[in-house]
Amino acid sequence: MEFLIAAVSTPVNFDAATATDAYIATMDAAARARxxxxxxxxxxxxxxxxxxxxxxxxxxLQTGFSKGLRDRVQGLVRSKSLTVALYAAIYTIVTTLILFPLTLWQGYFREHAYGLSTMSLGGWLNEQAIGLVTGVIMAAIFLTIFYLVLGLARRAWWIWGAGVSVILLAVAIFISPVYIDPLFNEYQPMEEGELRDDILALADANGIPADNVYVFDVSRQSNRITANVNGLFGTTRIALSDTLIDNTDPDEVLAVMGHEMGHYALNHLWEMFIIFAVVLAIGFAFTDRLFAFVNGRFGKSWGVSGISDIAGLPLLAACLSVYFFIATPVFNTVIRTNEAEADIFGLNAAREPDGFATAALRLASYRKIDPGRWEEFIFFDHPSGRARIAMSMQWKAGQLALGAQDQTPELRLDRARAISDALVEGPETRQE
Incomplete structure (x- = not known):
């Protein structure tokens, strides 16, 4: 370790690769293995x-449940739209219950096994119930509109369906900060102070229309650090988790907020709307073909007349899930590219390369820090920890070469080691 520190001790000899290795080397083998x-x-x-x-x-489909549900709902209501809405609501409840054992293991027991959750079982179940209620409402609204478009557009449904889906997504993002997010977390204005002023100054310098910063209580659910600049059309909000404030240093907070502001300033949300529309159009076209193929062989026994029949929703969802599974590397690459763009924006905006590097180390509690090239391409929807630390050190090297007065060659290896020690000990969990 000593030779790594010595190698980056002067601006003239500052080497980004050596500095990156120095940060990575602070991570304990046990923490890295976990x-x-x-x-x-x-x-x-x-x-x-x-x-x-x-x-x-x-x-x-095979048990006739979907066909029977459609027939029973049609017997209760005459309107096709109400039939779809009621079917969608019941379908959401039933599928949630069927998959609940897997959800429980993934979302509760597995998270606790790795020390990432702070929730009691009762608290977790309560949030699942809230999520189910909101999911039922949103599914009923979305699927009613979707099947209306599907019936009207007929063969071109996959194009119109993609467009309508993006519009509904925009509506959800618009209302989320005001009506949905507060169901799961309490948002409070950040206490006045230097850090709050620095965040607002950073926002103002980068065209973020916000006059306040909000803190939300992620600690009641997890010990992960997170933040966002979220919302549309006047609902834009800067928010950061209490875990980010309580468990990191100010330069790390600013580095993270610079990244989040990058998404807003670079118009990533609007860019993703366009990409999502294309992705969905291709996915719906794929689903149209696969649905026709499968339903042509089994549709009569399942009682599904065609893709516009609400009883075929399980098959439609299955076809779409196959598409998303196959295209996982493509979707991850699109998102990872946007995240990398926000990373470099954040470095230029906040000018905290070491804060960014140690923040990346903190994320290593649940993200593999140094994957192989193909592994990162297929499975990572964010740049790996090594990639992010390397980017921050390359940025720092460039600034030092330019003689930037606000940058020094020293690394925060003391903080990096403390982060590793905390990962080895395992985060403390707080039960509600």
Whole structure:
């Protein structure tokens, strides 16, 4: 370790690769093994969730449940839209219950096994109930509109369906900060002080229309650090978790907030709307073909007349899930590219390369820090910890070469070691 520190002790000899290795080397082998095990376990959950979803769809169709539900709902209401809405609500409840054992293991027991959750079982179940209620309402609204478009557009439904889906997504993002997020967390104005002033100054310098900063209580759910600049059309809000404030230093907070502001300033949300529309159009076209193929062979026994029949929703969802599974590396690459752009924006905005580097180390509690090239391409929707630290050190090297007065060659290896020690000991959990 001593030779690594010595190698980066002067501006003239500052080497980004050596500095990156110095930061990575502070991570204890035990902490790294636990982080790798958690993240790599997520690789297997992708096909497991796909298989579970396909099995559930087969169960609902093969047993005649979907057909029977449609027929019963049609007997209660005459309106086709009400039929879809009621079917969607019941379908959401039933599928949630079927998959609940897997959800419980993934969302509660697995998170506790790796020391990432702070919730009691009762608290977790309460949030699941809230999520189910909101999910039922949103599914009923979305699917009613979606099936209306599907019936009207007929063969071109996959194009119109993608457009309508993006519009509904925009509406959800618009209302989320005001009506949905507060259901799960309490948002309070950040206490006045130097850090709050620095965040607002950073926002003002980068065109973020916000005059306040909000703190939300992630600590009641998890010990992860997070932040966001969220909202549309006047609902834009700067928010950061209490875990970010309580467990990191000010330069790390500013580095993280610079990244989040980058998403807003670079118009990533609008960019993702366009990409999402294209992705969905392709996915719906794929689903249209696959649905026709499968339903042509089994539709008569399932009682599904075609893709516009609400009884075929399990098959439609299954086809779409196959598409998203196949295209996982593509989606991850699109998101990862945006995240990398926000990273470099944040470095230029906040000018805290070491804060960014140690923040990346903190994320290593649940993200593998140094994956292989193909591993990162397939499974990572954010740049890896090594990639982020390397970017921050390359930025720092460039600034030192330019003679930037606000940058020094010293590394925060003391803080990096403290982060590693905390990961080895395991985060304390707080029960509600």
């Amino acid at each position: 982080s790798d095990a958690y993240f790599e376990g997520g690789y297997w959950l992708i096909p497991v969730n796909l298989i579970a979803g396909l099995a559930m769809a087969g169960l609902l």
